[in-house]
Amino acid sequence: MVTPASAVKCPNCGSPIQAHIHQLVDVGQDPNAKSRLLSGSLNFVRCPVCKYEGQLATPLIYHDPSKELLLTYIPLELGIPKNEQEKIIGRSINQAIDALPPESRKGYLLQPQAVLTLQSLIERILEKDGVTKEELDAQRSKIRLFEDLLGTPQDSLEGFVAEHDDELEEGFFQLAALSLQSTSDDSARAAATEMLEATLKLSAYGKRLAAREADLRSAAASLREAGEDLTREKLLDLILEAESDNHVRAIVSLSRPGLDYQFFQLLTERLDKAEGDDSKRLEALRADLLGQTEEIDKAQEARLAQASNLIASLAQAEDLDQALSAAMPAVDDLFLAILQANIRGAEESDDQQLLSKLKDIELKINAAIIDSLPPNLRLAQQVLETDDEQEAQNILGDSLDLIDDQLLGALLTTSQRLEQSNDKDGADRLRRLHRHALRLSMRAKISSEAGSPDS
Secondary structure, X not given: OEEOHHHOEOOOOOOEOOOOEEOEEXXXXXXXXXXXXXXXXXXXXXXXXXXXXXXXXXXXXXXXXXXXXXXXXXOHHHXXXXXXXXXXXXXXXXXXXXXXXXXXXXXXXXXXEEEOOHHHHHXXXXXXXXXXXXXHHHHHHHHHXXXXXXXXXXXXXXXXXXXXXXXXXXXXXXXXXXXXHOOOOHHHHHHHHHHHHHHHHHOHHHHHHHHHXXXXXXXXXXXXXXXXXXXXXXXXXXXXXXXXXXXXXXXXXXXXXXXXXXXXXXXXXXXXXXXXXXXXXXXXXXXXXXXXXXXXXXHHHHHHHHHHHHHHHHHHOOOHHHHHHHHHHHOXXXXXXXXXXXXXXXXXXXXXXXXXXXXXXHHHHHHHHHHHOOHHHHHHHHHHHOOOHHHHHHHHHOOHHHOOHHXXXXXXXXXXXXXXXXXXXXXXXXXXXXXXXXXXXXXXXXXXXXXXXXX
């Protein structure tokens, strides 16, 4: 149920707020509504007058037909009379029942379970998902730790990390990153992000991540050096010459398609010819590589299924902007590739309704990605999307302070990619723009140095 925007008032100053307030959260009709509720974005309002922001206290009826779960929550602070509460609950439950086919209308719909607080509502939902009380307590502990971190002075950060190092693990940093995404104050988010990044570098978890990234860079460099000469034999040699198990894992993760039947056949042939310690080492390596490839394949299948399900739920979402806001952390290269495959499938089947929804999703995601870029890369994107070369030069000329190595690198990399795809005209155009941007940057630096007091 959605109340008219005109009926919503700021709980702080009473000013009218343009917002749609959901009182019925029906997971069967809108799968994304659950994630919005759990993330705190459902019924989230911002007052343009007093700058208040937060979740608006409102009656909530939560319905998940797959789990036969029907919960009701009436905030005590609203002081709604009992008979009015029953009317609100009755209207929402009837709406949920009307959306169900007759065979799915079961007895639980006649026995809604009341909860007294929003936190209790969330806990009941998570319990049905198999999340234990211990896991909920652990999550709350991570939130408190993050709040303590943000209140720690910079000169005490090293001591804070040393004291809590065993708690500063993957789950903590994931939860902290999600919390930052919902922060609307840009300066506060930037300061908190800087603090979190410094904490990551100091923590044992962050150091392990840095070591893995170093192994990945080293593995990528060795694979690049092999270039077009990378055969299965050379790939096996690189794995055998790897300095550590982590280096082996890095090579495998970057070259999984090369570890096919023929690769393992080659490894088995070498194993058959080996003796003594070499034989034992190759046998252990084969078992390890088989385990790693199976692990990668299972993870890939899970990611494919997750991305496909997310795209399907976005295509059915009533409020795409809200659904995308909750889904953006899961948008990666694989998601975008599957989205493109779905778009091609809709085009081939001439499903115009689905195609329109998928195109809308693509458009909004691209806009969100561009908005999330730093100003210099947003400028690069704007230049790349401008067909008229003179106009692109003018854009660069109007933004001299944003021309840096990242922007120049983006123009040069894109020109190289276009050249590899045989788009010579496009590649030449971007090289000219790259040279123009480089000249503008050099002139600006010379002018700045000439005007400095030390010159």
